[in-house]
Amino acid sequence: MDWENAPYILKQRLQKNISTITYILLSPPILLYVLIFYYQIIRGEYYYNIAEQNRLRIYTLNAPRGNIYDIKGNILADNRPSVTIFYYPIREPNPNEIKTLLTLLPQSKEKLFFAIRTKKILQLADAVDRKIVFKLLSMKHRISNIFISTEFKRRYIENENFSHIIGYIGELTLNEYNMLKSKGYNYSDYIGKQGIEKSYEEYLRGKNGALIIEVDAKGNPTKILKDLKLSGGDNLFLTIDSDLQNIARKSLASTGKNGAIVGIDPNNGAVRILVSYKDFDPNVFISLSKDERKKLLQDRNLPLFNRALQGLYPPGSTFKILTSIAALNENLVSTEAKYFCSGGFKLGNKIFKCWEKNGHKSIDFFNAIRLSCNVFFINLGLKTDIDKIETYAKMFNFDSTTEIDLPFEAKNICPSKKWKKEKFKSIWYDGDTASVSIGQGYITATPIQMALFASAIANKGTIYKPYVVEKIVDKNGNIMYQHTPVKKNYIKIKPEIWNFIHKSMIEVVNSGTGYAAYIPNFKIAGKTGTAQNPHGEDHAWFICFGPVEENKIPDLALAILVEHGGKGGAVAAPIAKEIFTTYIKNKNLNIELKQKFYRETQEYGD
């Protein structure tokens, strides 16, 4: 019947519309499925990290940096503990707890109530008195929401005296942070910026502790996920002798001029003294006083500039030793050689003057070193030729850095024909050779290089790599690192030449230009230098080593530079005398102590 089938007939007509509707209605699940695939699989990691950032709050507890000691075990840098108290509203606070907290920390009342009200983690007090800390610790079972954290602040005990060895620390800059993020540094962390603090950063740094807390959307902490304990950095023992260092710094400062003193042990390359004056107090960088830092940066004496490592000066007459060694070892002259000094040396249009206006007349090799005759060494240099001088200078490390374990060392400049051509696009003249052979002209060296040079003369030809860190000991007493002397080079030179050089250098101190360093009954070999410079008064140099004894390598080789000091013999040599006087005093004291100790052990031993 038609009327019965009527709805069915209409429905047939609907069929063709249904397919369109099917597609439209089924598209949302498919479309959204694709999008969810994108968000969860392709971008999943990204969103996961955001979610983690949302819920995690990390509070770092800075680890104390390692201590720094000198060779005798005197402490040079340590950490001052500063106690900070945090409030963590994880559990519901009870009135008793709040009351005890208020009696102990009355000044942080407002902060405490704010923390309770807002349920936020808050630093209640900074640099808390120790008595209060002990009281809090004894009541810890009663006060649940308190976290006592000890922060360590760096302290440099010897203030200025070691500033250029130890360096200083400072907050990370943005660049450093981006570079070191992967190593676990935070933006507010301190990092070594200069000196040992920089070069031994990884040992000194220690491991920061952290408190990882989960917070909800309102920032209320819900639970502590991780409590990582901090561990302090390793302790460093330096090769520096603080007595010598202090006296060196004191005597240099008393000249009123800037300068540098480096003392190296010729037996192994250990640096005993490293002074650069004008210096600074590294504590300034911890105390966050911007004015003082600004003052340091604006000081015209450049206190932050490490002259001992970064300053390049012409070595002056001290370089004559190298010229002598080159000439003698190449058999170009004998030790008997004589030249006539008329007070000047004419080369083309230019006259090289000797410091003695009247001239030394006929002068032999020995006296030429003793009296530092320029004319003699210009003659010697011209005879030896720049190529030979360059070869020997390179042997004595004048062409590179000394590779000391301190940062930012400058590279010495050892001129040669090739070097001049590259640098000035000009050929080498004899006048250049004449300048270089008396340590002027293109040659420049750092004070540490000159100390290394002195030490190589002292030990008759071994170039050791200078170092300042003797050993590194972790907080459990395990030795992490022990320095063994590194020989960079050995210069083979006939022993009689060494003997001649030593003899003449001893005579420099005994009766020559370096007489100001003379100490009775103590043999010091030295060579003065007066480096001319176009910017002002001459730089005063003195390199020396002592004590010179038969079949024994001297204990200390020094290079002393006084910027614009004038004559080396008058300004630099007296400093060497003071240092060696202290050295002798200490040595005698040590012998006495040893004898005393020996006697005592003898007495109690049996």
Added chain:
Amino acid sequence: METKNFIILSKSNKEENLIKKIILSSNWKLILSSIIISLVGLLMIWSATFYSNTQIYVTKQAIALIIGIILFIIFSIINYQIFEPYFIYLYIFCILTLILVLLIGTTYRGTKAWIDLKIFTLQPSEIVRIIFILVLAGYFDKNWRNKESFVRFFIPTAMCSIIFLLLLLEGDFSAVVVYIPILISIFYLVEINRKILFYSSLFFIFTFTLFIIKTYLSLANITKFPKLIKWFYISLTRFNINWVIIILILGIIIFFIWWILKKLLFNVSIESLILTIFIIWTSYSFVVISHKIIKPYQQKRIVAFLNPYFDPSGAGYQVIQTKIAIGSGKFLGKGLFNSTQAKLGFVPEKHTDFIFGLLAEEFGFIGSTFVIILYFILILESIKITQTARDTFGSIIACGISSMFSFYFLMNIGMCLGLSPVVGIPLPFLSYGGSNLVASFLAVGILNSIHIRKFVY
């Protein structure tokens, strides 16, 4: 007219093994997918409220699930055809219910849509929506021979508009939104005049986009806009001489478009052009009016998907954090009860509107895939019922219900992913909300009832 049996399975009236027959001919894919989604929903609600000690939500949802299943069984057994002659009474019932809500309803978050029954609160608009689908189906089934646009388009639109008005008075903006896709898909199915369908769709699209643009502009910092747009916007918001200029410019632009189209041999009549302009004008006025009704917080929510930073602490925040929650689930998810985004309160409404964020975070891509496949089956089966229904009435009902499910799904998950406005549309079966769950099961029951009776002739 024939009188339809209350429980009819065959014309013979000889019912043997009624229950067996019902069970055998039920659409089990539909039933199982909806029940599994509901159980997943229960699990997710449990997880969402696990640490806040509010197990009451799970209990309430479980009770609603039981009620829903009972209703589902009842409506499966009842022959859906018995509603057909009574659609006018059902419509009156809808109106009265909504008026009742307006009179005695309780207000919750600015929306007066709940009736407090002490033991639980009821949201009648959820049930009304299903009943209104029956009303529309009944109306079209009765007037299927009448081709007049007045009967086929204007009367149903008017019927719908009354309900819209009541819902807007309740402040239930999200409930209104759902009617539109249902209405359009039913119009399409019953083949109303294509022109009317086109223009009405145009009207809805214009209204929707204009509304969002208007809200967006009213919240945005206009000083940052290019000069022309700024001038245009300021002119539109203030009634002044500029209007004349704008209308002139628009008129010229539209005329040129029309002229070009004519050159390209598209037969666009000048009447249709005028009609388009008229529709734009009406939708704009509609937008201006509705913009005044909607509260500022709702405005912010609506446009938060366009720019979450309009309201970074409110709706925008919800959108941003839910997206993070979904993404952070990665492949395997963080595990049941281990969500961080949802559990720590970054995702708001984690047991209701944004429950999918919680699910995606705890069960990852695998969990999302599982749930999306279930929804796909659900929608697919509903559409199949549209196709295989015995009569027009059933077909229209199934069409309305399946478009409702599809639209719910699109809007809710789109909202979680920051693609659609935050209008507070729940995810059927999964979100917490008893009324919605019961209504959804009622809808599935009706679908199943249609399915069972498809073979009967």
